[in-house]
Amino acid sequence: VLAERFVITSEPLEAPALEAIVGGPGCGAVATFVGRVRAQNAGRTVLWLDYEAYPPLALAAFERIAREAAERWPEASLAIAHRTGRLEIGEASVIVAAGSPHRREAFAACRYGIERVKQIAPIWKHEHFEGGDVWIEGATADPADDAAREIAVARACS
Amino acid sequence: MFVTIRLFARLREIAGAAELQRELPADATAETAWSSLAAEFGGLSEYQRTVSVAVNEEYAKFSTALRDGDEVAFLPPVSGG
Numbered sequence: 001v002l003a004e005r006f007v008i009t010s011e012p013l014e015a016p017a018l019e020a021i022v023g024g025p026g027c028g029a030v031a032t033f034v035g036r037v038r039a040q041n042a043g044r045t046v047l048w049l050d051y052e053a054y055p056p057l058a059l060a061a062f063e064r065i066a067r068e069a070a071e072r073w074p075e076a077s078l079a080i081a082h083r084t085g086r087l088e089i090g091e092a093s094v095i096v097a098a099g100s101p102h103r104r105e106a107f108a109a110c111r112y113g114i115e116r117v118k119q120i121a122p123i124w125k126h127e128h129f130e131g132g133d134v135w136i137e138g139a140t141a142d143p144a145d146d147a148a149r150e151i152a153v154a155r156a157c158s
Numbered sequence: 159m160f161v162t163i164r165l166f167a168r169l170r171e172i173a174g175a176a177e178l179q180r181e182l183p184a185d186a187t188a189e190t191a192w193s194s195l196a197a198e199f200g201g202l203s204e205y206q207r208t209v210s211v212a213v214n215e216e217y218a219k220f221s222t223a224l225r226d227g228d229e230v231a232f233l234p235p236v237s238g239g
Contacts, residue, residue: 035239051238052167054231056215058238082238094239114239122212122231123238124167135168137235141210143217 006062007081008055013092018079022099029106033114035094037087041136044129051084051093054122058082064143065116069098069109072153076100076109082123093125108156115152119145159184159226161191167234169209172201182224188213189220191230208235 003017015032023030037049066078079097087093094117098110117123120143125136142148163178170176173195182190188211196202202209210233213222224230 053238054164054166054212054233057212057217057231060215118236118239120217120236121238122166122210122233122236124234125237126167135171135234136237137168137208138237139235140208141217141233141236 003079003081005079006059006066008053008058009081009083010085011083013081013083013095015092015095015097018081018095018097019099021079022077022097024099026101027099027106028101029103030097030099031103031106031110032098033094033096033110034092035114037089037091037093039089041127041129044127044131046089047128047130048089049087049093050126050128051082051087052124052126053082053084055084057122061121061143062117065113065120068116068149069112072112072156073100073105073109075102076105078109078113080113080117082117082121084123112152112156115155116149119148119152159186159224161186161224161227162229163191163195164229164231166231169202169205169232169234173199186224187220188218188222188224188230191224192220192232195232202232205232205234209233210236 062080096113100106212231
C-alpha cells in the first residue's frame, strides 16, 4: 500500500514511505528532513511533547506548501507527514521529503517545506518539562503573508 | 444564526472546550465571533493580535462574513515541527 503524500497521524512516522512517493525513476536526489523531540529546550529539561493539530486544515496547509515549492522548483516534489499525540525524546515529529532530478532543488525544496510547516501548519506543541508544562507558540499562521514566504525562500536558498 | 466554534491548544484550555455552539447576529463576521468569545472568556484577549482564523477548514480573514452552520476555528500562534 502506497502511503499518502500528506499525512497527519498519531502513529510513528516512516521516512521510506514518503521517500518512495517523491522519488520516482527520474529523481536522482531525495532530501529528507526529520524533526525529532529534543531533550532540552530553552534551558528546560524536556520530558515529552504532546502535539495537537487541526487535521483538515493542516493537510490543506501541506498541500499548499507543496504547491508553493513546485512553483519555485518545478522539478521537485514534496511529501509531508506530522505526528500528533504524545511523543518521547528522540521520536520523529515531522518528516519532509523532497525528490528532484538533482540535489540542489531537492535540498532547497525540503528546507522550504519545513520552514513553511513551522510558519503556517495548524499544529501546536505542548511541552512537558521537569517542573511544569508550557504551550509553545511560534508564528501567527497567515498563508497570505508574502514576507514570511520570502523568509522561507531565503533560508531554502542560503 | 448558529455557528460551531473550534478552539485549539491554549485557546482550548482557556475556554475549557474544544468546540462550542454559539448564536450570532445575521451580519456577523469572524471578527464578531472572536469578539463575543473574548468577552465570554477574558483570557482570550491576550491573543487579540496573534490569533488566526479559519472558516470551514480554510484560512480566512477576520472580515469574512459568516453563514448559518459555519465552522469557525481560532488558532493561536503555531508551533509544529
